[in-house]
Amino acid sequence: MQLRTEKPNITAKNYLTVGPGEYPCGNNLYLIVTPSGGRRWAFRYQRNGVVKKMGLGSAKPAGLKLSEAKDKAIDALRLLAKGTDPREHRDDQKRREGSRLFGEFAEEWRQSYETGLKHRAARNKLKRIVQVITKPLHKLRLDEIETEHVVAVLRKVWHQREISRDTRQRLKKILDAAIALNLRPKHNPADWDSRLKPIMPKQLKRGTIRGSHKALDYQDLPVFMQKLAANPEQSARALEVTILSLARTIEVQNMRWPQLDLESGLWDLGNPDTKNERPKRTPLPKQTLIYLREAYDSRVSDEFVFAGRSLDKSISNMTMLKHLKEITGDKTLTVHGFRTTFRTWAQEETDFEEEIVEHCLHHITGDDAARRDAGIR
Incomplete structure (x- = not known):
C-alpha cells in the first residue's frame, strides 16, 4: 500500500528549502522548484479559455521573497479583474522602458533645437508643431510610430501648404x-521620397503671384534663360545676374567692382546698399562669375559693373524689364518677380526649410518684434 504524501504549505521559513515540485501559495501564485535546483515564482491564470503562466522572478535567496511574490500575484489579479492580460501588460511596460514616448522626447528635442532659432515667430511655430499638430503621436512609443501615423497627422494640415511642409520636416528631424x-528602428516613417510621396496627394500649387510682383512660372524658366543667354547686350547680362544671384533689381543696377571678390566668387554689400540695411554676402554662381571675370578685363567703368550711357551712372532698370517682356510677350511680368519664382520653386520642389529659403532671399524672418530688433521698418 502506497502512502499519499501531502505537499507542505509554503511559508517564509521553508520556501528556500523545499524539494522539487510545484507548490501553490494562494492567489494563483506558485513556487516552482526544478530537480536541478532552479527555484522561481509563477502566476497562473486563465484568459479567454486559455491557461497561461507568467514568471514573476527568482525564488532563490537573492531573488523575490514570498511576501514580494504574493504582492505581485495580487497586482496581476487586479489587472485581470479590469480585463487586462497581466503578461501583456508586463511586456508592454518592458517595451516602454526600452523606448520612449514621442511626446516627451519631441518636447525635449524642441527645447534643444529652438536655441538655434533667432526669431520668436520661428520658435512659436516649432512649439505649435510639437505640442499641438503632432499631439496624436504623443502617447505612442517612438519605436512603434509608422508611416500611417505620420500620414494621419499630415492629412489634417495638408490643405495648409507651408504648415504641412514644416510639420513633415520637423517630424523627420525628431525621428x-x-x-x-x-x-x-533605422527606417524613418517621415521620409518624403521613400515613405510619404507615394501616399500623400499632390498639393495645389501656390501660384506664381506673390504681392504685387507678377512672376514667371519656374517651369518656364529654363527656356527663358536659354533665350536670354542668346542676347549679347549688357542689360541682358544684368538681368541674367539678377536671376541667378536672387538679388534685388536695384542691387544689380548699382553693383560696383569694389564690391566683388572675383577670386573667391563673393559679392559683398554693406548696410547702405541693401533694402533692409543689413550686410549681405552672396556667393556668385559659376555662370555669373565667368561673365564678371570677362567683363572686368574689358570694363569701361572702374565703378559700375553695368554702367549706363553716362559712365558715372548705372543702367536703368527698364532695360532689364524690356528683355523680360520681349522674350515672354507678357507685359505684366516684373524683374523682381524672379525672386518669387525661386521662392515658389523652393516650396514646391525641394525640402529646404523656410528659414533657409528666406536667408537666400536676404529676408528677415520673424514677427514684428523680431523685425524691430533687426532694425526693419
Whole structure:
C-alpha cells in the first residue's frame, strides 16, 4: 500500500528549502522548484479559455521573497479583474522602458533645437508643431510610430501648404534623432521620397503671384534663360545676374567692382546698399562669375559693373524689364518677380526649410518684434 504524501504549505521559513515540485501559495501564485535546483515564482491564470503562466522572478535567496511574490500575484489579479492580460501588460511596460514616448522626447528635442532659432515667430511655430499638430503621436512609443501615423497627422494640415511642409520636416528631424539614439528602428516613417510621396496627394500649387510682383512660372524658366543667354547686350547680362544671384533689381543696377571678390566668387554689400540695411554676402554662381571675370578685363567703368550711357551712372532698370517682356510677350511680368519664382520653386520642389529659403532671399524672418530688433521698418 502506497502512502499519499501531502505537499507542505509554503511559508517564509521553508520556501528556500523545499524539494522539487510545484507548490501553490494562494492567489494563483506558485513556487516552482526544478530537480536541478532552479527555484522561481509563477502566476497562473486563465484568459479567454486559455491557461497561461507568467514568471514573476527568482525564488532563490537573492531573488523575490514570498511576501514580494504574493504582492505581485495580487497586482496581476487586479489587472485581470479590469480585463487586462497581466503578461501583456508586463511586456508592454518592458517595451516602454526600452523606448520612449514621442511626446516627451519631441518636447525635449524642441527645447534643444529652438536655441538655434533667432526669431520668436520661428520658435512659436516649432512649439505649435510639437505640442499641438503632432499631439496624436504623443502617447505612442517612438519605436512603434509608422508611416500611417505620420500620414494621419499630415492629412489634417495638408490643405495648409507651408504648415504641412514644416510639420513633415520637423517630424523627420525628431525621428532621425530617435534613430541616432537607438530609440527606434533605422527606417524613418517621415521620409518624403521613400515613405510619404507615394501616399500623400499632390498639393495645389501656390501660384506664381506673390504681392504685387507678377512672376514667371519656374517651369518656364529654363527656356527663358536659354533665350536670354542668346542676347549679347549688357542689360541682358544684368538681368541674367539678377536671376541667378536672387538679388534685388536695384542691387544689380548699382553693383560696383569694389564690391566683388572675383577670386573667391563673393559679392559683398554693406548696410547702405541693401533694402533692409543689413550686410549681405552672396556667393556668385559659376555662370555669373565667368561673365564678371570677362567683363572686368574689358570694363569701361572702374565703378559700375553695368554702367549706363553716362559712365558715372548705372543702367536703368527698364532695360532689364524690356528683355523680360520681349522674350515672354507678357507685359505684366516684373524683374523682381524672379525672386518669387525661386521662392515658389523652393516650396514646391525641394525640402529646404523656410528659414533657409528666406536667408537666400536676404529676408528677415520673424514677427514684428523680431523685425524691430533687426532694425526693419
